[in-house]
Amino acid sequence: MAEILRxxxxxxxxxxxxxxxxxxxxxxxxxQYLYLVRICENPSIIQEKLADLIKVDRATAxxxxxxxxxxxxxxxxxxEENKKxxxxxxxxxxxxxxxxxxxxxxxxxxxxxxxFTQEETEMFYQLLCRARRNIEVDWKNVKKGKKRxx
Amino acid sequence: MAEILRxxxxxxxxxxxxxxxxxxxxxxxxxQYLYLVRICENPSIIQEKLADLIKVDRATAxxxxxxxxxxxxxxxxxxEENKKxxxxxxxxxxxxxxxxxxxxxxxxxxxxxxxFTQEETEMFYQLLCRARRNIEVDWKNVKKGKKRxx
DNA sequence: TTATTATTATTGCAAATGCAACAAAATCAT
DNA sequence: ATGATTTTGTTGCATTTGCAATAATAATAA
Numbered sequence: 085m086a087e088i089l090r091x092x093x094x095x096x097x098x099x100x101x102x103x104x105x106x107x108x109x110x111x112x113x114x115x116q117y118l119y120l121v122r123i124c125e126n127p128s129i130i131q132e133k134l135a136d137l138i139k140v141d142r143a144t145a146x147x148x149x150x151x152x153x154x155x156x157x158x159x160x161x162x163x164e165e166n167k168k169x170x171x172x173x174x175x176x177x178x179x180x181x182x183x184x185x186x187x188x189x190x191x192x193x194x195x196x197x198x199x200f201t202q203e204e205t206e207m208f209y210q211l212l213c214r215a216r217r218n219i220e221v222d223w224k225n226v227k228k229g230k231k232r233x234x
Numbered sequence: 235m236a237e238i239l240r241x242x243x244x245x246x247x248x249x250x251x252x253x254x255x256x257x258x259x260x261x262x263x264x265x266q267y268l269y270l271v272r273i274c275e276n277p278s279i280i281q282e283k284l285a286d287l288i289k290v291d292r293a294t295a296x297x298x299x300x301x302x303x304x305x306x307x308x309x310x311x312x313x314e315e316n317k318k319x320x321x322x323x324x325x326x327x328x329x330x331x332x333x334x335x336x337x338x339x340x341x342x343x344x345x346x347x348x349x350f351t352q353e354e355t356e357m358f359y360q361l362l363c364r365a366r367r368n369i370e371v372d373w374k375n376v377k378k379g380k381k382r383x384x
Numbered sequence: 385t386t387a388t389t390a391t392t393a394t395t396g397c398a399a400a401t402g403c404a405a406c407a408a409a410a411t412c413a414t
Numbered sequence: 415a416t417g418a419t420t421t422t423g424t425t426g427c428a429t430t431t432g433c434a435a436t437a438a439t440a441a442t443a444a
Contacts, residue, residue, distance in 0.1 A: 087343075087359065088347065088358065088359055091359070091363055091365075091366050092242055092245050092246050092249070092362060093246050093249070093250065093288075094370070095242050095362065095366045096243050096246030096247070097246070097288070098366075098370055099242070099243070099369060101290075101291075101373060101376070104432085105377075106376070106382070114401095115401090118243070130422075131422070138244070139243075139247040139251065140401080141402045141403075142402090142422080143404095144401050144402060146423065146425095147401085147424095148400080166409080166422095167409060167410090168409045168421070168422050169422065170422090189239060192239055192372070193237075193238050195368055195371075196368050196369045199368070200361070200365075204361060207357065207361070208358075208365070209238055209241070211354060211358045212238060213241055214349065214350070215346040215350075216241050216244050216245045216248075218345055218347070218348045219249060219342070219346045220248055222342070223248035226251070226252045232256070232341065234338065234341035255403090263429070264401080264430060264431095265430070265431090282391070282393080290432085291431070291433075292392080293393095293431080293432060293433080293434095294432060296395095297394095317439060317440085318391070318393075318439045319392065319439095320392085
């Protein structure tokens, strides 16, 4: 029964591929929309939390965020209490792109859920959240170098 | 309700990240396990179909497959009927790696499905397949340059 | 048959990705 | 308070990724 993660992988790559193509129109390069939406939704979030939210490597997140800043979609602000962290905020340009991204994502979602009843949609979402919570434990451990036994 | 594709993205990236770390032990670099398992399961498959199965760009598949061949996991054979295609087959080395990959994938699957009843697992799989079939239509269209309206 | 289109594979480029190593600040333990 | 550990961010390097363009064969149409 290794098929579940395959289906998830297929869906994820397909959706991501579609989004990356469609968001070129916003001058967003590969993957950047992932970070931008979350910064719009969680202003003042820091890099580390964002990487954790998205499930990418710290270094990858750092570079995607830097590029978003260079291109004027977000700003990074130092915190006077904690000198280590840099809080992330959308600029007007970022906020302008936001609805477009949401609209596209919502559409993709609707396509994916075509033919689903309301109950099926709800059930699907709940199952996905449970699976995600299950797997993120292992992800963090493996990332930290812990070996899984199986 | 754009949350469903987010959950799928999170799970997919987390699982993929775990697999990539764990398969370094087999001398498989990033993503290669995806191709190798499918070649083991579908010997004589061609590159184009494999890219379609996995939902990656043709060029990406071509390079991953080339590398699998260079490292001795698979072989490419010319077809005498159709000079365009190259059929893919696992070598002994590839076949040896196969059970390890399956074991790892199965374990990840079990972790993801922790706490799921048999019915929930079955339901989850069916919903995933339906979503995947829905979205792959759009994926192919967008890849071919067709614009979606929303 | 010949011309057009579709399929399959490859390569050049530019860019993203991630591991590893590092640094600095914050938190925790003793 | 001091030292150890964790958190957060960065950079070097090697690798993967994908769009676009190209080529060659196969399939379809005229």
